Amino acid sequence: MELERISVVLRPRESREALDLGAAMLRANAGAVWSAWFAFTLPVFVLCNALGVLLGLPWLGLLLVWWLKPLFDRGPLYVLSRAVFDRAPRWRETLRGQRALPWGPTVAGLSWLRVDSHRALRLPLELLEGAPRRQRAARWKVLRRKLVGEASLLTWGCLQFELVLFLSVWLLALWLLPQEWRPVSFASFFRHDVRGAATAWTLAASAVDYLAMSVIEPLYVACGFALYLNRRTELEAWDIDLAFRRLRARLQDLGRVLCLLLCLGLPLAGHAATPAPKAAPVNTPQQVFRQPLDEGDERFAAAAAQVYRDPRFGGERHVRRWELKYSQPARQPVNTGMAPLRLLSGVFNLLLWLVLATVVAALAWFAWRWRGGLREESPPPPSGAKLSMTVDETPEALPRDVAGAARTLWQAQRRREALALLYRGCAERIAQQLQLPFALEATEADWLRHAAALGDPVRTQRATAIVRTWQFAAYAGRYPDQVAFEQLLAGWDGGAA
Template sequence: MELERITVALRPRTAREAVDLGAAMLRAHARAVWSAWFACSLPVVAVCIAAGWLLQWPWLATLLIWWLLPLFDRVPLYVLSRAVFERAPRWRETLRGQRQWPWGGTIAAVTWRRIDSHRTLRFPMELLEGLPSRQRRERWRVLRRPIGTDASALAFGCLELSVVLFVGMFLCVALFIPPELMPDWLRGSIGGVARRTPEVTGALIAATAYVAWSAIEPLHVAAGFALYLNRRTQLEAWDVDLAFRRLRDHWLAAGRGAALLLALACLWPHGAWAQKAEEPPVQIEHVFDQPVSAQDQRFAEASAEAFRDPRFGGERKEHRWVPREWSVKPKPVKIERMPFEGFGNAVAIGVKGLVALVLIALVVAVAIFLLRRARLPAVGVRSRHEATLETHLETIEAEAHLPDDLAAATRRLWQGGRRREALALLYRGCAEAVAEALQTSVPADATEADCLRSARRLEESRRRRAETIVRAWQYAAYADRYPRDEDFEQLLAGWPAAARGAA
């Protein structure tokens, strides 16, 4: 491996710093990564969506795209692994380069290891190192030991980001378009999800999920590749190796003349060196004035043999459970009186009382809100007989046919203080008038949006009056906002109330 050509600053990093490094590499080579990603994945995604459409299984397309994500992960890994040591390849080079990599690990990733959370950490080892199976297993045990948890946390974090992005894009269409402005095919597909997911909705869900995964999955691969590089830097001391190589290049670039002068200076004969070389070597007997015994010799041999044992090499961490030793006689604890203890107790009691008052006020406010929302009769204002009689009259009036003089009946209810019932009666009359004008019938489950959609086929003046009546009813029904008396009279002045009264 030519470390001199690497474009990343090699140094031991924490897991979070390594993930940030992966995001930086992805930003630096975003065009090369995503162009190759879409060139590889778009045809496969189109086939998956077509298969779900033809088989009438709308969920199949999304499941297939998610299942084949490990197949697409090879593409950003190829781009980043080349971009770290040289230029980033183009998408055609990336697609041709997939034939150079083995497919055994990829087949395992899309079959029995599909839910492996260490996928992006395992892929660089399998595709870049090319080790045999036995060495690959040993290498994997060493590689994943300290960063396996970080790789799993990265996988789950990217999964959460994909879900958030998918839900945000899908609900942006479903929630921020008014129902009356939404196209019929889109409204029908969204409304049919609860009963039977149509093919259009399945294709939309699959396309939206693919866009979300296309945004997050290359980031997942880049962060996993950065974790792999950081782990190899820790194991093989790439930063130290690279520093020595740069030092060697620096000395070589300084010129061969300086190196030749240094060599001549080292080889120049010197009297003191020659005299020192003629002296016999110092032995331990000369230092301590006593010979080395046989016992010392045996100890030296045993020490050398012990140090040759492989168990003494490297580092090893051992975790053991040790029972805690409980003291039979606990030491007495001397409790000292804190300064300003009385003032602190008073403040604590005051805060506790304030919190209790806030909780009581909150409970009372919630109860009042629920009573108002449920429109329960106030205690002592109406009797139960009056409330039951009024509800019975409203039910009879709702079930009966519309009066012949719709304007007079609506005005009578409005002047009697029953403004909600008046607007409801006017809205019913408007819905039936729209149906009569179109020579259709009003469905039992028709909504205000259905009435507005039907009114679009009327002439301009009637369409505007129908929209005004429906909006007035919606403000009253859902927001308790009623029109003024003069505005209400304008609603009764023309079609459909005046037309029904004249008829």
């Protein structure tokens, strides 16, 4: 391997420091990583959502995009594996380079390993080394040692960051909405607004989730790749190997100088000063991380293959020997530092499986409700029912003279009831003029929108004034004076309101 060309400092690091290294690698190659990411994932995102819309299941696009994360991770890993050797590829080269990476591990990641919390650490081993399955399993047992807790915490931490970004967009949109456009409660929002425009809301949720995924997933891959590099540095002493290679290069340069001093002949000196031919550039990540690449590596690979073929390697062996009955064996120090992280990793994996089962059950229930119960229209209210406008101070039936009854209540110092009666009468008159059905759940914002559709500026202005006055009184305790109240009553009998 051409470790001399590596652009990161190779030394054993703590796991948290290795995660910081992954974030630094991503920042240094942000343009190459995200250009390849969007070039690879954006068409897939559009196709998945289009398929969901065509099938009448808009939530299917959101589910498919989330499920295809192991496929999307191939792009950032390819870019970063090149970038550590000072050769960050462009997005076209990244797309063409996917053919050189194996597809078997990706198929496994999309099926029985989809909820594996160690995916970030497993990806470089499976895609870059390209070892056979049995040898890869043996290497994974060694590579994952001491890192299962960190890999699981990385998965869950990135999942939480993605969820925070997803919810933050919706909360920001909610805060920017005007007061009259906000839903009364989340229950009414999901019961009526989301149900009325299910496809649009689902596509919006899918787009927001894709953007959150686009921010976090490359960071997840970069941190996992940094953990992989750090672990291989610990196992294979890459830092020591690199130091010896640099020392050899310096000694070779010193030898050339000594040859120049000892050999007085110009041809010999010129021959000694001739630089050694450069090695061929690294073209694929497999040439960087796979063995062998030179004669020494070939010998090592042959010896390793012979060890793997040895029946004594791996497996279980039963050994029988005699020992003293009452002898006490020397106690070996037990390293319990990683035990909590291993336990936490197992708990996280169990929780991930439970979450997956819950999501599948919820989707099945939603699909059943979508086909059956949710498409049924709600029964219309009884014919004798009146509009309920969050007003409980008015009688069930409106009086014939609404203005006179409201004036009587106002003079009796029952101002809230007077404004409630006037507001209710205004709402019912708007419904009659627009020929709207009785809506038990209509709010003040709904009637403001209906008032704007009256087509008469005078009636719209008077209805808006009545609704706003009722809002100030009901929610802020601000009541109009006598003159303002009489202006609300003006023109009522003439049908202006």
